[in-house]
Amino acid sequence: xxxxxxxxxxxxxxxxxxxxxxxxxxxxxxxxxxxxxxxxxxxxxxxxxxxxxxxxxxxxxxxxxxxxxxxxxxxxxxxxxxxxxxxxxxxxxxxxxxxxxxxxxxxxxxxxxxxxxxxxx
Numbered sequence: 001x002x003x004x005x006x007x008x009x010x011x012x013x014x015x016x017x018x019x020x021x022x023x024x025x026x027x028x029x030x031x032x033x034x035x036x037x038x039x040x041x042x043x044x045x046x047x048x049x050x051x052x053x054x055x056x057x058x059x060x061x062x063x064x065x066x067x068x069x070x071x072x073x074x075x076x077x078x079x080x081x082x083x084x085x086x087x088x089x090x091x092x093x094x095x096x097x098x099x100x101x102x103x104x105x106x107x108x109x110x111x112x113x114x115x116x117x118x119x120x121x
Contacts (some may be wrong), residue, residue, distance in 0.1 A: 007101045015067060019047035027057035027089070031119075033065030036073030044073070048080040048091070055088040062119045064095035069103060079113055092120045 009073065017040030020031040028051035036044060051059045061077065063069075069077075081091045094116040104110045 005118045009042045017043050019044060021047065021051060022117035024060075027051065027059050028053075028058045028064055028121070029094075029119050031062045033066060035065070036066055036076065037069040037070045037073035041072050044080065048083065052084055052087060052089055057084075057089045058092060059084060059089065060094050060116065060119060062094045063097065063100055066097060066100055067099050069088065074103060074107060074109060078112060079111065090114075092116055 002082065014102075015035045017034040017036055018032070020033075022029045022031065030047050030051060032044070046052075048059060051057070052059075061080075066120075075085075077091070077093075084091050092114045095118065096115065101110075
């Protein structure tokens with residue numbers, strides 16, 4: 001039986017950020033939900049650090065449940081990509097909501113990540 005890891009940030013009500021890890025063949029899927037802002041950036045950093053278990057892994061950030069992402073959240077995602085790349089790993093984004101996708105497009109950040117329409121199984 002596979003043991004599920006607890007969320008990195010405990011649920012603190014509506015809009016609270018969580019990052020739930022799920023292993024897959026090439027790395028980890030982090031299912032993000034809530035609001036990724038200045039207060040939540042540390043939670044994302046901790047979740048990505050835990051998911052980067054070695055060189056060559058792929059961490060997919062499932063953004064379907066991400067209700068909001070501000071510049072601090074974008075900065076945290078970009079820094080995660082830089083940390084992953086330094087190890088020969090990478091970050092991919094999956095299913096970003098239109099609001100999040102628009103922010104990525106406006107800032108040119110879509111060029112920094114592969115964007116998936118579905119999460120890996």
